[in-house]
Amino acid sequence: MPLVNEHYLTLTGAYLFPEIDRRVRAFQAARPDLADRIIRCGIGDVVGPIVPAVARAMHEAIDELADPARFRGYPPANGYEFLRHAIAEHDFRGRGAPIEDDEIFVSDGSKGDCGHVLEILGPDNVVALPDPVYPVYVDTNVMAGRTGPAIDGGGYEGLRTLPATPENEFVPDPPSDRVDIAYLCFPNNPTGATIDHDGLRRWVDWANANESLILFDAAYADFTRDPSLPRSIFEIPEARTCAIEFRSFSKHGAFTGVRCGYTVVPKDLHGRTRGGERIPMHRLWMRRWTTRANGVSWPVQRGAAALYSPEGRSQTEAVIDHYMTNARMLRDGCAALGWHAHGGENAPFVWVACPRCEDSWTFFERILHEAQVVITPGLGFGRLGEGFIRISAFNHRDRILEVVERLRGMC
Amino acid sequence: MPLVNEHYLTLTGAYLFPEIDRRVRAFQAARPDLADRIIRCGIGDVVGPIVPAVARAMHEAIDELADPARFRGYPPANGYEFLRHAIAEHDFRGRGAPIEDDEIFVSDGSKGDCGHVLEILGPDNVVALPDPVYPVYVDTNVMAGRTGPAIDGGGYEGLRTLPATPENEFVPDPPSDRVDIAYLCFPNNPTGATIDHDGLRRWVDWANANESLILFDAAYADFTRDPSLPRSIFEIPEARTCAIEFRSFSKHGAFTGVRCGYTVVPKDLHGRTRGGERIPMHRLWMRRWTTRANGVSWPVQRGAAALYSPEGRSQTEAVIDHYMTNARMLRDGCAALGWHAHGGENAPFVWVACPRCEDSWTFFERILHEAQVVITPGLGFGRLGEGFIRISAFNHRDRILEVVERLRGMC
Structure with a gap:
């Protein structure tokens, strides 16, 4: 019988969102009278629709596929040039970040890329992750065998923690001990925190001084409202020698069901062999994509490119305005209840301290039972997420108003 | 500096098709007068178009995404039920193969899945691969560290070979020594060979007797014309305890640019830990997908489902007829030149022995220079592919006739 990858057995529990789904279904089974009242502010899926510019481009792309003279077969493994150029x-x-077209790799979503990147990295790197954190970073490290066993109370041995707490405004400091790879995410999921140029420069300087790699997740960059804040780590040009960045069209483009994102791997970025040889990460990543995949769907790439047209950008701005107004309403609504609410200003998430010293799954269950609202318990994002919940702003306006109203009714 | 995955450095040369592209570009640069005459019968990309049933379903799906009331966000990680059910x-x-809907996992292509499957398997399995073979199986094993160094003349230490030669009609025998995982591909890429029920049963019996796993690639199943031949390994029901199957819509559905395929993981299939615990592979694969990806694009899944509608099946049959007539013409054309031609009857590839004892890259270059036709040199598929070339039937009829004519002109 073939041997399995036993690292999978190290994983504790189900991945967060399936576990939330399970609890919601259990509630609906127990209270069928309330089953239809559920409002989801958990997983952060968008309510759509795709904007007209995207729909038109995708329709045209399908007409092309249906026309023998304009049919497109296998796409380039790294994405079509027209899309990489627009990106x-x-x-x-356009924002002063020196990135070339061929340093962009188009994929079917940034969640995938966050895991795939471990394939080109060796097993013995010291990895540091924020806490709280997007669980995919942790779970993919576990599955790839980069950790020890699970720790009681959350987390895994072998991973370093970068604490993100109210005290540091949820912006971790660079570590003082040896770290080869550090994950950062700004605007942050789950806390909604942002990092400014000075803060980002400190991280880039640390990484270059220590020859460390920053895996920078900027999936929510387009929700940044404050023009003084960086949207990409490459707005610090020195990041070209120390960072990989992940981006997504899922939320501002309503692409959760369309599936497209991209990763930036600068040609100045190197890793090393045990023997000390410098290896360009760009070469490894290109090899990964040419060997392991066949690129992204033609209508999807055409739809993504339409997000960059003047019409697409204008339509998308309205979508971002909508969600960010939701975020402000949620934040203000929570604050009006005397709850400590963070984020929601340059990120579509509000991070709320649980009142009454409740733990986060208890507060999750209480909000589910009393208000029929699904949020995400902070513990799902790590030990330091305990005592918080994440509320997603991705919903219709009437639902957001209803959520604020129902939360008020709980108190 | 972070350590890289050094197994990537073990890979010899570029992945086959980029290397072919490089040589074609070099020829075009050297002979600009002939650059436009190139006919590609190499990579096996289809000429399209997608059939009307697929185009209509994809248009409708985009209208849904553009409609707030019918918008779809994140798809299920394993694919929508309507598609899994149709599959x-x-x-x-419908062919007597006992597979349940939730044993189907929809993906963005079977090339990806062939590599992903190694993620749920341990590093110490003994792996056997046919020779010649689809290079992705080999390269993904190398990248995952499942081999030793490259061997002069082709291949890697640590991998067992299942010879596929004219003597065994390109159907390897089950190995007599210990093998944990064996790859099989029927209808075969590159040789065009098929396996019958008795042959497949021998493999299933071997795998069950030895508790081995068969990774069965049936990406070309829909090109099987002979109704007596199995299209799936699960037409031998006992394969439920020993096989994973990969399938693709790329070729018969003209989906190379749409991107969709699927993998079948039966719930009766187990692997084991070093300690001897039996682990359901279905559970690991589900966890892989929920953690590592967010499912396949909504219009793509709707398009794939349309391939199973009565209209879609009828339209697709005509596509298959077209390519299989091409294959017969290529085979007959080669045979008329006195070349030994295999395949092409139940698979869209013709596998031709190089005349004049040429090696396969030499014959590749000669066909490129003399006929401006791009084929695939057999050595690209393994040491035992030396002395053969693969000609793909995926082209327009007038191009195929022209290829036959030009090959005749070479002799």
Whole structure:
């Protein structure tokens, strides 16, 4: 019988969102009278729709696939040039971040890329992750055998923690001990925190001084409202020698069901062999994609490119305005209840301290039972997430108003 | 500096098809007068278009995404039930293969899945691969550290070989020594060979007797014309305890640019830990997908489901007829030149012995220079592929006729 990857057996419990789904279904089974009242502010799925510019581009792409003279077969493994160019121009060079078209790798979503990147890295790197953190970073490290066993109360041996707490405004400090790879996420999921240029520069300087790699998740960059804040780590040009960045169209583009994102791997970034040879990470990542996949769907890439057209950008701005107004309403609503609410200003998440010293799953269950609202318990994001909940702003306006109203009714 | 995955450095040369592209570009640069004459019968990309039933379903799906009332966000990690049901019903249960809907996992292509499957398997399995073979199986094993160093002349230490030669009609025998995992591909890429029920039963019996796992690649199953031949390993029901199957919509559905495939993991299939505990592979694979990805694009899944509608099946049959007529013409054309041609009857590839004792890259270059036709050199598929070339039938009819004509002109 073939041997399995036993690291999977180290994983504790189900991945967070399936566990939340299980609890919601259990509630609905126990209280069928309330089953239809559920409002979901948990997983952070968008309510759509895709904007007209995207829909039109995708329709045209399908017409092309249906036309023998314009049919497209296998896409390039790293994405079509027209999309990589639009990305590099608008998201990077237009903001002073020196990124070339061929440093962009288009994929079917940034969640995947966060895990795939471990494939080109060796097993013996010292890895540091924020706490609280997007659980995918942790679980993919466990599955790849980069950790020891689970620790009682949360986390895994072998991973270093970068504490993100109210005391540091949820912006971790660079570690003082040896770390090869550090994950950062700004605007942050789950806390909604942001990092400014000075803060980001401190991290880049630390990484270059220590020859460490920063895995920078900027999936929510487009929700940044404050023009003084960086949207990409490459707005610090020195990050070209120390960072990989992950980006997503899922939320601002309503692409959760369309599936597209991208990863930036600068050609100046190197790793090393045990023998000390410097290896360009760009070469390894390109090899990963040419060997392991066949690129992203043609209509999807055409739809993604339409997000960068003047029409697409204008339509998307309205979507971002909508969600960020939701976020402000949720934050203000929580604050009005005397709850300590963070985030929600440059990120579509509000991070709320549980009142009455409740733990986060208890507060999750109380909100589910009393208000029929699904949020995400902070413990699902790590030990330091305990005592908090995350509320997602991705919903219709009437639902958000109803959530605020129902939360008020709980208190 | 972070340590890289040094197994990538074990890989010899570029992945086959980029290397072919490089040589074609070099020829075009050297002979600009002939650059436009190139006909590609190499990589096996389809010429399209997608059939009308698929185009209509994809258009409708985009209209849904653009409609707030019908928008779809994150898909299920394992694919929508309507698609998994259509697959299980038509490709399996309707052919006597006992596969349930939730044993189907929809993905963005079977090339990806062939590599992903190694993630749930341990590093110390003994792996056997056919020779010649689809290079992705080999390269993904190398990248995952499942081999030793490269061997002069092709291949890697640590991998067992299952010879596929004219003597065994390109159907390898089950190995007599200990093997934990064996790859099989029928209808075969690159040789075009098929396996019958008795042959497949021998493999299933071997795997069950030895508690081995068969990774069965049936990406070309829909090109099987002979109704007596199995299309799935699960037409031998005992394969439920010993096999994983990979399937693709790329070729018969013209989905190379749409991106969709699926993998079948029966719930009766187990692996084991070093300590001897039996672990259901279905559980590991489900965990892989829920943690590492967010499912497949909504319009893509709707398009794939349309392939199973009566209209879609009828339209797709015509596509298959077209390519299989091409394959017969190529095979007959080669045979008329006195070349030994295999395959092409139940698979869209013709496998031709190089005349004049040429090696396969030499014959590749000669066909490129003399006929401006791109084929795939057999050595790219393994040491035992030396002395053969693969010609793909995926082209327009006039191109195939022109290829036959030009090959005749070479001799």
